[in-house]
Amino acid sequence: MNISLKTLRDKRYSLLWWSIGVVLLNLTVVIFYPSVSSVPEYNQILQEMPPALLNLFAGNITSFTSPEGYLNSQLFFLLLPFVFLGFNLLLGSESIAMEERRGTLDLILSNPLPRWRIVLEKFASIMVLNAVLGLAVLLSLVVGAWMVDMNISAWNLLDVSISLVVLGIFFGALATALSAATGKNELSMGITGAIGVAAYILNALAPVVDELEPYRELSAFYYYIGNNPIVNGLKPWDMLILLAVSGLFLFVGILVFERRDLGV
Amino acid sequence: MSKSVISTRNLTKFYRKEPGVLDLNMDVLEGEVFGYLGPNGAGKTTTIRLFLDFIRPSSGTVELFGMDSHADGLRIRKKIGYLPGELSIYSHLTGREFLGYMASFRGGADWEFIGELASRLKSDLSKRMGSMSHGNKQKIGLIQAFMHKPELLILDEPTMGLDPLVQQEFYKMVREVKKEGKTVFLSSHIMPEVERICDRVGIIRKGKMVAVENIFDLKEMRLRHLEIHFAEDVAWESFEDVPGISDVQVHGRILECSVSGSMDPLIKRISNYDVLNVVSHEPSLEEVFLTYYSGDVQ
Numbered sequence: 170m171n172i173s174l175k176t177l178r179d180k181r182y183s184l185l186w187w188s189i190g191v192v193l194l195n196l197t198v199v200i201f202y203p204s205v206s207s208v209p210e211y212n213q214i215l216q217e218m219p220p221a222l223l224n225l226f227a228g229n230i231t232s233f234t235s236p237e238g239y240l241n242s243q244l245f246f247l248l249l250p251f252v253f254l255g256f257n258l259l260l261g262s263e264s265i266a267m268e269e270r271r272g273t274l275d276l277i278l279s280n281p282l283p284r285w286r287i288v289l290e291k292f293a294s295i296m297v298l299n300a301v302l303g304l305a306v307l308l309s310l311v312v313g314a315w316m317v318d319m320n321i322s323a324w325n326l327l328d329v330s331i332s333l334v335v336l337g338i339f340f341g342a343l344a345t346a347l348s349a350a351t352g353k354n355e356l357s358m359g360i361t362g363a364i365g366v367a368a369y370i371l372n373a374l375a376p377v378v379d380e381l382e383p384y385r386e387l388s389a390f391y392y393y394i395g396n397n398p399i400v401n402g403l404k405p406w407d408m409l410i411l412l413a414v415s416g417l418f419l420f421v422g423i424l425v426f427e428r429r430d431l432g433v
Numbered sequence: 434m435s436k437s438v439i440s441t442r443n444l445t446k447f448y449r450k451e452p453g454v455l456d457l458n459m460d461v462l463e464g465e466v467f468g469y470l471g472p473n474g475a476g477k478t479t480t481i482r483l484f485l486d487f488i489r490p491s492s493g494t495v496e497l498f499g500m501d502s503h504a505d506g507l508r509i510r511k512k513i514g515y516l517p518g519e520l521s522i523y524s525h526l527t528g529r530e531f532l533g534y535m536a537s538f539r540g541g542a543d544w545e546f547i548g549e550l551a552s553r554l555k556s557d558l559s560k561r562m563g564s565m566s567h568g569n570k571q572k573i574g575l576i577q578a579f580m581h582k583p584e585l586l587i588l589d590e591p592t593m594g595l596d597p598l599v600q601q602e603f604y605k606m607v608r609e610v611k612k613e614g615k616t617v618f619l620s621s622h623i624m625p626e627v628e629r630i631c632d633r634v635g636i637i638r639k640g641k642m643v644a645v646e647n648i649f650d651l652k653e654m655r656l657r658h659l660e661i662h663f664a665e666d667v668a669w670e671s672f673e674d675v676p677g678i679s680d681v682q683v684h685g686r687i688l689e690c691s692v693s694g695s696m697d698p699l700i701k702r703i704s705n706y707d708v709l710n711v712v713s714h715e716p717s718l719e720e721v722f723l724t725y726y727s728g729d730v731q
Contacts (some may be wrong), residue, residue, distance in 0.1 A: 276515075
């Protein structure tokens with residue numbers, strides 16, 4: 170057993186509950202699709218709503234009744250990324266800090282094991298957990314779409330699910346890096362959460378607020394959904410940028426972790 | 434001359450502005466059992482965490498096996514078995530799972546040897562650690578420290594919470610590894626324990642090493658309390674001038690006093706009388722400790 174496997178084992182019930190939550194959320198949303206798509210008037214709401222409000226809660230969509238527009242506005246724009254933000258904020262923040270607070274980090278490090286390896290093993294398990302949760306998103310939507318005859322291809326759903334998983338990993342890397350660098354669980358959660366919400370708002374409002382427009386590319390959400398992957402497919406560059414910045418977070422986190430004193 | 438396994442030079446660690454340890458110089462020699470004695474909060478755990486590279490010195494150096502504690506940390510920790518002072522555990526793991534996990538960092542577990550240690554310490558490895566008493570967790574911690582047969586054992590308050598029988602078994606284990614030529618560094622605030630198993634002892638107080646002594650010398654140095662029963666009443670004046678004697682009190686036929694250094698002058702003096710009984714109160718190392726402490730204060 171190594172650190173990654175043990176972390177996966179420790180988190181198996183947590184993962185199960187998160188997956189059940191995501192599946193129920195997705196199925197509930199999808200089941201209401203037929204009643205929305207049969208009423209084209211819903212699209213008028215799009216015209217009547219103040220654009221800032223619409224953008225803030227549903228994204229820059231053009232159709233509410235198309236499968237893609239419906240899923241984007243109801244799930245992929247706001248709810249699911251925040252589910253992944255929360256999932257990763259919790260996992261990443263506790264990764265090093267909880268072991269340190271409990272004192273088990275001392276025990277692990279009394280072995281001939283470098284500090285960076287603990288961080289990377291913890292992060293590897295977080296990536297796997299994200300992939301499984303992402304799979305729960307994908308499968309529940311594929312099954313849900315089939316149940317209500319929603320006209321959307323599984324490939325499109327795969328693309329947006331991958332993008333979601335990569336966004337989750339990004340926040341997981343940020344929280345893990347903060348946890349390693351500071352050894353403080355709550356601090357890591359707070360900063361990761363704040364950055365997540367700020368990044369969301371920046372990306373959501375940039376299309377309608379001129380002052381924000383030039384900064385949109387600073388938001389992780391822009392790389393996640395700016396290209397609208399459920400329609401246009403994955404843009405490899407977007408994913409690479411998120412992953413590269415994740416790597417940078419971890420690198421800096423490890424650098425500080427290697428140099429600092431461990432707390433008791 | 435055996436070589437140093439642990440060697441510190443002017444080792445200093447500040448926490449914010451508080452000194453954790455200050456100008457620590459010590460050498461722990463290969464094959465000895467070194468006791469690190471001091472009250473809680475004296476800096477024992479800080480010193481040990483410096484040895485293991487969990488925290489870094491503010492100044493000074495720590496070498497283990499002749500290697501720098503930080504630069505060669507991995508090679509050093511290959512040779513170390515460590516028991517933390519406050520053993521933290523994964524409460525959802527059983528003892529066996531926990532030991533397997535810890536052993537996985539060292540290339541796997543020697544279950545036969547672990548079983549042997551467990552039966553010696555009367556430890557039940559199948560129980561979840563969260564439901565264990567402090568003493569039972571401590572046993573798992575000890576097995577964890579001994580299980581890979583390290584060259585150096587660093588044990589922070591190893592007998593805390595152990596029942597007396599298991600303590601005896603632990604003392605035996607320490608003597609055995611010493612016989613195999615291995616080195617043991619253990620911290621303690623329990624004097625009789627250190628007296629019993631250590632070859633040398635370092636006394637730390639408020640982050641400073643007050644003294645490093647052979648246990649033998651330390652015992653020599655301490656005060657002995659004597660109670661001498663005579664056949665008839667004696668006078669206080671007959672004893673107060675005996676060299677090395679203090680706290681002389683006479684109650685009828687009984688003389689109470691403290692002696693430091695040689696007993697000879699007192700024995701010679703009381704041989705003039707009819708002595709019925711001599712009671713020696715075995716004083717603890719604590720008193721030696723106090724003499725060091727008070728000496729430092731003055």
